[in-house]
Amino acid sequence: MEAVGVAPAPVAAAVKKKLLDLKDPFPTAAAENGAKASPAGKWAMKKKLVGGDAGYVLEDVPHLTDYLPELPTFPNPLQDNPAYSVVKQYFVNPDDTVTQKIVVHKTSARGTHFRRAGPRQRVYFQSDEVNAAIVTCGGLCPGLNTVVRELVCGLYDMYGVTSVVGIEGGYKGFYSKNTIPLTPKSVNDIHKRGGTILGTSRGGHDTAKIVDCLQDRGINQVYIIGGDGTQKGASVIYEEVRRRGLKCSVVGVPKTIDNDIAVIDKSFGFDTAVEEAQRAINAAHVEAESAENGIGVVKLMGRNSGFIAMYATLASRDVDCCLIPESPFYLEGKGGLLEFIERRLKDNGHMVIVVAEGAGQDLIAKSMNFVDTQDASGNKLLLDVGLWLSQKIKDHFKKKPNFPITLKYIDPTYMIRAVKSNASDNVYCTLLAHSALHGAMAGYTGFTVAPVNGRHAYIPFYRITEKQNKVVITDRMWARVLCSTNQPCFLSHEDVENMKHDDDHEHHLHNTQLLEGDSSPKCNGLAAAV
Ligand SMILES: Nc1ncnc2c1ncn2[C@@H]1O[C@H](COP(=O)(O)OP(=O)(O)O)[C@@H](O)[C@H]1O
Ligand SMILES: O=P(O)(O)OC[C@H]1O[C@](O)(COP(=O)(O)O)[C@@H](O)[C@@H]1O
Numbered sequence: 001m002e003a004v005g006v007a008p009a010p011v012a013a014a015v016k017k018k019l020l021d022l023k024d025p026f027p028t029a030a031a032e033n034g035a036k037a038s039p040a041g042k043w044a045m046k047k048k049l050v051g052g053d054a055g056y057v058l059e060d061v062p063h064l065t066d067y068l069p070e071l072p073t074f075p076n077p078l079q080d081n082p083a084y085s086v087v088k089q090y091f092v093n094p095d096d097t098v099t100q101k102i103v104v105h106k107t108s109a110r111g112t113h114f115r116r117a118g119p120r121q122r123v124y125f126q127s128d129e130v131n132a133a134i135v136t137c138g139g140l141c142p143g144l145n146t147v148v149r150e151l152v153c154g155l156y157d158m159y160g161v162t163s164v165v166g167i168e169g170g171y172k173g174f175y176s177k178n179t180i181p182l183t184p185k186s187v188n189d190i191h192k193r194g195g196t197i198l199g200t201s202r203g204g205h206d207t208a209k210i211v212d213c214l215q216d217r218g219i220n221q222v223y224i225i226g227g228d229g230t231q232k233g234a235s236v237i238y239e240e241v242r243r244r245g246l247k248c249s250v251v252g253v254p255k256t257i258d259n260d261i262a263v264i265d266k267s268f269g270f271d272t273a274v275e276e277a278q279r280a281i282n283a284a285h286v287e288a289e290s291a292e293n294g295i296g297v298v299k300l301m302g303r304n305s306g307f308i309a310m311y312a313t314l315a316s317r318d319v320d321c322c323l324i325p326e327s328p329f330y331l332e333g334k335g336g337l338l339e340f341i342e343r344r345l346k347d348n349g350h351m352v353i354v355v356a357e358g359a360g361q362d363l364i365a366k367s368m369n370f371v372d373t374q375d376a377s378g379n380k381l382l383l384d385v386g387l388w389l390s391q392k393i394k395d396h397f398k399k400k401p402n403f404p405i406t407l408k409y410i411d412p413t414y415m416i417r418a419v420k421s422n423a424s425d426n427v428y429c430t431l432l433a434h435s436a437l438h439g440a441m442a443g444y445t446g447f448t449v450a451p452v453n454g455r456h457a458y459i460p461f462y463r464i465t466e467k468q469n470k471v472v473i474t475d476r477m478w479a480r481v482l483c484s485t486n487q488p489c490f491l492s493h494e495d496v497e498n499m500k501h502d503d504d505h506e507h508h509l510h511n512t513q514l515l516e517g518d519s520s521p522k523c524n525g526l527a528a529a530v
């Protein structure tokens, strides 16, 4: 019998390697500009890894005391709050951590863990000392206003903080606009509206100017709500704050309608988007069903990741074909999309196609001789795959006079993004905001907050910005889509084998070197759960 609590030798060696691997996850603003890093800045480059028994690794987040060791602490005011006094064990045990890997074997190493989110017994800010700022960046997403509301109300109600301001219009607002005072009264019903009351923008991230603003205004807690680009920006802000030795917690709240942020279970607004997409798919179905050889084409968001399209397809059951960026497809010839459309129309008389906006971009670019362009944040601007696909289908059937079709193209993308968040996203946003402010009050900084396997955790910035969350088309979830639509997979046997090999290779790398491998999409935890 194997000894309990002892990691197998290769696993133990990998843990040791990981703990020794204290390389800079991202350069500081100063280092990037060739400046000499201060001792604090130099130390800031290190990952905070803590080893434990049986291959346990805590990927910890920074704390203000890492570079300001003399900070005083205070009792958490929540201990006198009548609403929370009845909770049996309200404060989180400082040793609580959340595992990244939920499916294990009896010989598995315990693997990567993150610090559990929640209120701590001692806090590093007195209520009247806090000057908090909130900013929303990047594209819109249902739930932004809810997070803003709950940050403001949580700071007021739980910690007695009365100085909270909003930064207008994203990162550039730090140095180009006045701040907006936020009170529980002013944010009372904003969760019932889509968009963000603070405004948002792409581009305009100027680290030095942003940190100057924090310093000049005496902001000591900054809550940065945004997607992968925003979290990269938050990470360099944290580095600069630390280099300057400021007592300021930098907290990221992940936002992306595309659900493309790695490690976390899912992002807020995603559920709402999938739900709202049903209305467009239903409309496409009704139109298609009512015409002779009716085809409904619906374009959904998903720049690099097709989660909305995949989940909307699975939820609807009216979709005949789902096209996502992760799964290449082709139009002409045997096994191609046009052949499939023809067959489905002959069999059923109508069909619905859902296409994620990032799908087929290489095909369109080829057919149009297109040169890459970018938005202000450096994101690649996409060509309209919905229009292109609709035209290609029409052109194909024009050549077949005995096969008349009626095609309706629906692009609901901005209508979906602009709605208010649904009930479950509202609850989720509330918990996110609370976890974020508990972390800041407890002195943590340089982290993103999100659920990992259902429990809220503090995750170092580099872990969620190093890789995008994508649909893994060799996982069971995508197979479910193919099975429900009966669409072609557009891949040869050889392609499938190569992909499986690549995924196995990555899985192996992660398991042996990083001790974290789980290539399944973590959307909703559903894929991993069943
Ligand atoms: N690598 C980066 N470093 C610093 N700031 C960044 C980086 N990438 C994006 N940003 C900033 O983050 C903000 C939002 O980024 P964007 O990609 O538009 O949206 P999202 O955060 O939703 O992915 C922009 O203001 C942009 O300038
Ligand atoms: O037209 P905009 O405002 O740039 O937004 C479009 C993009 O926003 C997205 O929703 C993603 O935005 P974020 O990265 O900001 O979350 C994409 O799916 C879409 O391509």
Ligand SMILES: [Mg+2]
Pocket (backbone or CB within 6 Å): 138, 227, 228, 229
């Ligand atoms: Mg993004």
